[in-house]
Amino acid sequence: MRGVRSSSLSDVVGIEKITDRAGTGAPDFTNGFNINGSDSGISTFKHTESANEPSSPSNGDAWLDTDNNIYKVYINGEWKDWLGTSAPATTYFGDRAHWASGGRAHPSPGGNTTQIDYWDITSLGNAADFGDCAGSPSGDCASDGTKIYYLGGGATTTQIEFWTSATLGNSADFGDTATAAGQNIRAASSNGSKCLYVPEQTGGSYSTNIIEQFPTGTAGITATDFGDLTLSRWIGGTVNSSSRFVYGGGQNSSYAVQNVMDYVAFDTAGNATDFGDLSVSRSFCAGIGSNETTRGLFAGGYSGSAALDTIDYITIATAGNATDHGNLLQTTYGAKGCANASRAVIAGGIPADGSRINTIQYTALTTAANSVDFGDLSLVKYGGGSASGAAS
Numbered sequence: 001m002r003g004v005r006s007s008s009l010s011d012v013v014g015i016e017k018i019t020d021r022a023g024t025g026a027p028d029f030t031n032g033f034n035i036n037g038s039d040s041g042i043s044t045f046k047h048t049e050s051a052n053e054p055s056s057p058s059n060g061d062a063w064l065d066t067d068n069n070i071y072k073v074y075i076n077g078e079w080k081d082w083l084g085t086s087a088p089a090t091t092y093f094g095d096r097a098h099w100a101s102g103g104r105a106h107p108s109p110g111g112n113t114t115q116i117d118y119w120d121i122t123s124l125g126n127a128a129d130f131g132d133c134a135g136s137p138s139g140d141c142a143s144d145g146t147k148i149y150y151l152g153g154g155a156t157t158t159q160i161e162f163w164t165s166a167t168l169g170n171s172a173d174f175g176d177t178a179t180a181a182g183q184n185i186r187a188a189s190s191n192g193s194k195c196l197y198v199p200e201q202t203g204g205s206y207s208t209n210i211i212e213q214f215p216t217g218t219a220g221i222t223a224t225d226f227g228d229l230t231l232s233r234w235i236g237g238t239v240n241s242s243s244r245f246v247y248g249g250g251q252n253s254s255y256a257v258q259n260v261m262d263y264v265a266f267d268t269a270g271n272a273t274d275f276g277d278l279s280v281s282r283s284f285c286a287g288i289g290s291n292e293t294t295r296g297l298f299a300g301g302y303s304g305s306a307a308l309d310t311i312d313y314i315t316i317a318t319a320g321n322a323t324d325h326g327n328l329l330q331t332t333y334g335a336k337g338c339a340n341a342s343r344a345v346i347a348g349g350i351p352a353d354g355s356r357i358n359t360i361q362y363t364a365l366t367t368a369a370n371s372v373d374f375g376d377l378s379l380v381k382y383g384g385g386s387a388s389g390a391a392s
Contacts (some may be wrong), residue, residue: 022374051271053318055081070243078294079317093145093291094390095121095340096165098130100150102381103137103334105356112137116163116171117347117378119360120222121340122386126375127347127360132312133171134152140197141338141385142190143290144189144216148389149174151197162219165389166285168186168261169340175221178212187247188285188385189240190216191266191291198246200234207253211245211264211272237287239296243267248298248314248322251283257304260281263319276321279312287308288344288365288376289316295366297325297339299331299346300316307331307352311363311371326370329361334382339365345374349382356380 002007019025031161035138048054049064057063057074062082064071071082099117114134117127132277143165150161158179161171177185179199190199208234214223229247236250255350259281262272282301285308289296298312309331312322316371328335328346335349347360358380361371 001261004049011146028343030336033267036237039357049241057178078315083270093338093388094165095388096391097121097127097338097345097347097386097388098141098143098148098165099336099377099381099386100133100141100148100171100208100384101137101139102336102348102379102384103356105380113379113381113384115379118168119133119345119375120391121338121343121345121362124374127377129378130168131163131170133160137381137383138184138186139385140186140188140189141387142189142195142197142337143217143387143389144195145390146191147174147216148387149188149190149195149216150385151177151188153205155168160214160221160223163232166392168304173221175214176223177214178223178225184234186234186383187236187238187287188248188386189238189245189247189287189290191242193217194266196240196264196266197223197237198234198236198247199228200236200250207234207251207293209233211247213269224366227264230274231258231260233258233260233283235283237285237298237301239287239289239298239314239316240266240291241294241296242291242318246296246314246316248275248278249282249301255304257302261314261322273319275319276314278322279324280310282308282310282333284333286335286337286346286349286386288339290339290347293339293341293365295335296362296367297344298322299371300328300335303334307333307350313368323350323368325368326363326369329359329373330357332357336382336384336386338388340384340388342366347377347386350379356382 023215024388070259072079116130118130119127162174209229211226213226233250259278261275263275287303309328313325332349337346358377363371
């Protein structure tokens with residue numbers, strides 16, 4: 001047997017010298033291998049398992065979101081789903097915008113409209129008549145991409161209506177809300193398979209903390225209870241991702257406007273958790289952004305004494321206070337909005353002089369900017385509901 005010549009470590013692996021990052025001394029390998037000296041420059045990543053996102057994360061940190069059973073990695077200021085650990089989000093938004101019902105110009109012609117307007121989000125231009133719904137102007141819309149759902153408000157109905165986004169025509173009956181008649185539903189969102197909404201008026205009493213739910217798709221449903229907001233209020237706005245529903249602003253039963261944002265996970269029925277604060281307390285704002293979009297916008301609104309032109313944005317996956325996105329063309333409340341993957345559209349509303357407008361304006365959904373003119377609605381109006389869906 002041939003003998004094996006002994007050798008020093010430097011002969012075997014070719015190492016002449018190990019130093020610290022600065023090259024001036026011996027390193028200290030803090031993650032299990034230690035040579036007496038200073039920092040080696042090797043750092044570890046944090047791994048967290050919790051229902052709430054970790055505070056002060058760094059690039060590369062990992063988080064198992066136990067609330068939604070999704071593994072995430074922190075990359076450049078945002079928690080991103082780790083590929084293969086969660087089902088891909090349903091692309092249920094579309095390029096066709098819808099606005100159903102609404103209150104018309106005051107004093108003439110006055111009253112409410114049952115008309116549904118629609119327009120192509122990708123091309124500047126005016127809205128056209130899609131058909132009619134039965135709901136009052138105190139309702140809201142949600143979408144699963146194929147169907148648009150209108151949750152009518154007012155004192156006489158619990159009806160949920162729907163129509164097919166790609167086919168012009170009138171609405172049909174889908175089912176009923178859980179709360180008794182006498183409600184306003186101005187905040188509804190869907191992740192493609194489930195719709196969450198806030199019935200903001202019950203039994204003649206304004207301001208509730210109720211969140212209700214129903215499955216989208218097949219008609220003949222009655223909605224059920226989901227949980228409660230952290231604070232009773234009404235006339236707020238909502239945005240959502242595929243996993244989270246965020247309700248922002250509104251006013252309490254004493255008409256005091258709020259800046260609170262709450263959120264719940266679509267897949268887990270239960271009470272809401274505080275998300276953060278809007279930059280300005282407001283009610284009757286437009287919530288824009290849904291499903292695969294990472295950013296949600298809250299546009300315009302009423303401060304309690306004046307209409308606002310402020311557009312806030314939030315990163316829906318990351319709880320925290322809202323940040324300035326830009327400004328509307330004019331101060332407006334009671335506007336409605338929706339989005340496709342990249343563009344947010346905001347339409348109608350009540351400006352500072354108390355009139356009604358038919359302006360459609362738009363801004364980039366994911367890049368901070370002021371809104372610019374897009375076109376006009378077929379009617380001047382406010383309220384009602386808006387959502388986007390497929391055009392074909």
